[in-house]
Amino acid sequence: MSDESGRCIAVGVTGASGALYAVRTIAALLSIGCRVELVASDFGRRLLRDELGEFGAIEHLPEYLVNRYGKDVQSGTLKVHSNRDVGASIASGSYACDGMVIVPCSMKTLAGVANGLSRTLIERGADVMLKERRPLIIVPRETPMSLIQLRNLVTSAEAGALVMPAMPAFYQGPKTLDDLADFMAGKILAALGFSHQLYPSWEG
Numbered sequence: 062m063s064d065e066s067g068r069c070i071a072v073g074v075t076g077a078s079g080a081l082y083a084v085r086t087i088a089a090l091l092s093i094g095c096r097v098e099l100v101a102s103d104f105g106r107r108l109l110r111d112e113l114g115e116f117g118a119i120e121h122l123p124e125y126l127v128n129r130y131g132k133d134v135q136s137g138t139l140k141v142h143s144n145r146d147v148g149a150s151i152a153s154g155s156y157a158c159d160g161m162v163i164v165p166c167s168m169k170t171l172a173g174v175a176n177g178l179s180r181t182l183i184e185r186g187a188d189v190m191l192k193e194r195r196p197l198i199i200v201p202r203e204t205p206m207s208l209i210q211l212r213n214l215v216t217s218a219e220a221g222a223l224v225m226p227a228m229p230a231f232y233q234g235p236k237t238l239d240d241l242a243d244f245m246a247g248k249i250l251a252a253l254g255f256s257h258q259l260y261p262s263w264e265g
């Protein structure tokens with residue numbers, strides 16, 4: 062368990078493919094004792110249903126995570142926000158939220174973040190991270206990408222975001238989709254400064 066447990070991490074889930082990356086990341090953060098502030102867009106909620114099978118409303122996510130990843134996820138706390146609630150805690154820089162990851166991040170939400178639009182809680186939360194100089198990780202999933210999308214990634218990176226494309230490596234010899242999701246979740250946790258055992262480190 063990381064000695065940095067107890068930190069607050071906001072997680073945005075949008076309508077790009079890759080729901081497994083989202084739930085694996087949320088479960089891993091909870092398992093090390095984080096307070097997770099979760100916001101899913103409408104298409105993010107649809108994504109969770111479509112790609113993970115029916116688990117009912119997002120409010121039932123805790124039971125899903127326990128069933129899939131075990132009781133360790135109960136080490137942390139999960140709070141679910143509406144993406145329309147731009148007055149929620151994580152919309153303010155005065156709220157003690159240590160970092161944010163948008164996983165997966167759609168090209169639409171990326172455009173909103175890159176242009177500082179703050180139309181939704183996910184966009185506003187990301188805007189807060191950038192203005193407060195706190196970690197913001199963007200996990201885009203799209204292929205191929207247009208010049209507009211590439212520019213939005215560059216703009217976000219220039220503003221301080223860490224762009225971490227949903228591109229799991231294969232040198233670890235993944236056997237299952239869960240292995241691929243473990244790799245991405247591990248990269249996200251490492252970027253947020255947490256130690257983890259989601260994949261073995263490369264020993265040369």
Ligand SMILES: Cc1cc2nc3c(=O)[nH]c(=O)nc-3n(C[C@H](O)[C@H](O)[C@H](O)COP(=O)(O)O)c2cc1C
Pocket residue numbers: 074075076077078102103104105166167168169170171202203
């Ligand atoms: C089945 C399906 C798959 C999609 N996959 C992607 C994707 O991989 N990347 C992406 O940027 N958008 C994808 N989209 C489009 C987004 O869901 C759409 O732009 C949506 O408006 C994003 O809104 P949000 O960012 O508020 O979630 C997909 C849409 C559907 C219905």
